[in-house]
Amino acid sequence: MKAVVLRALGEPEELAVEDVPAPTAGEGQVLVDVKATALNFVEVLVRRGRYPQMPELPWIPGSEIAGVAADGRRVLGLLGPGGGGYAEQAVLDAGMCFDLPDGATFEEGAAFLLAYLTAWIPLTRQAIVHPGMRVLVHAAAGGVGSAAVVVAGDLGAQVIATAGTEEKLALPVSLGAAEAVTYDRLSEIEPVDVVFDPVGGQLLADSVSLLRPLGVALAIGFAGGAWQPIDPALLVGRNVGVQGFYLGRLTRIRPDVVREAALDLLRLWSARRVRPIVGATFSFEDAAEAHRLMESRRSTGKVILVP
Incomplete structure (x- = not known):
């Protein structure tokens, strides 16, 4: 089968399409013909050698897919830290394989689970957002950030969105954000109850000062650099x-929590209360270009690869 393989660390050009052996499904697993797979920033960090739990090379990236199961069902699912999604076929654990909602495209299916689980679980189980709260979402035009805008809004919060440029603020505003500012205007934001931060670096430390008493900052990722003390x-x-919050470890230790959250989110999607945001789609042959777009921070929503 055809797959996008990372054989060495470095630039996006290290990603190359190769013929590799097809996977086989074992007991409790589902073989899927992949129709779409999503990029996530962790794959950029791995390619750069900056991820704390580096996989062995050669490696097939990709942790979320949508496609057709061996029994004919249209499905979406999470692959876990081992990757394997940038391929024509992949194997899902049955517990992390879900039916794709009626009318949804495969690209939307691939864009959904990781972003929305990363928003839904911390906003409902850690910060416990409820109506009347003010929630500040950083990187609100990205895949995870845009999902957090939608989730927080559905929970009744007033959402304040940030992004790196004025142009990227249009997406969170279209998703219901009440306010939207660039990072250089952070000091203009009135106090909030929750900070949702996929950026890391100095931004998380700076955002703590914006919290109201009893507020909480959620450290989601470090796409912008290592967290400061x-x-x-x-x-x-x-x-x-x-x-x-780290979805990968939670999936390994508490798969029941992740599965329950996924089912909750799929019900919300079917009710049209949440929806995935597909920002760009590339072929496997253009995987390097897709990585280059994500790394440039010019992308909005999720970036998708199709075989």
Whole structure:
């Protein structure tokens, strides 16, 4: 079968289409003909050698797919940290394989689970967002950030969105954000109850000062660089907290929680209360260009590859 393989660390050109052996499904697994797979920033970090849990090379990236199962069902699912999604076929654990909603495209299916689970679980189980709260979402034009805007809005919160450029603010505003500012205007934001941060770097530390008493900052990712130390005295003095979320480890340790959340989200999608945002679609042969777009921070929504 055809797959996009990473054989060496470095630039996007290290990704190449190759013929590789097709996978086989074992007990409790589902073989899927992949019709679409989503890019996630973790794959950029791996290619750059910056991910804490580096896989062995050669490696087929891709942790979420949509396609047709061996029994003919249209499905979507999560592959886990081992990857394998940038391929014409992949194997899902049955517990992480779900029916694609009626009318949904495969591209939308591939764009859905990881982004929405990364938004839904921390916003409902850690910060516990409810009507009347103010939720600040960083990187609100990206795949995870745009999902957080939709989820927080559906939970009744007032959403404040940030992005790197004025042009990228149009997407979160279209999704219901009440306010939208670029990062250089962070000081203009009135206090909030929750900060949802996929960026990391200094931004998370700077955002803690925007929290109201009893507020919480959610550390989701470090696409913008390693997290900076936060003095516990600052948290104690302000009566605020910081919580972290990592879907990969939660899926391994508490798959029941992740599956329950996925089913909740699929019901919301079927009810048209949430929806995936597909920003760009590339062929396997153009995987390097897709990575280049994501790494440039010019993309909005999810970037998708199709065989």
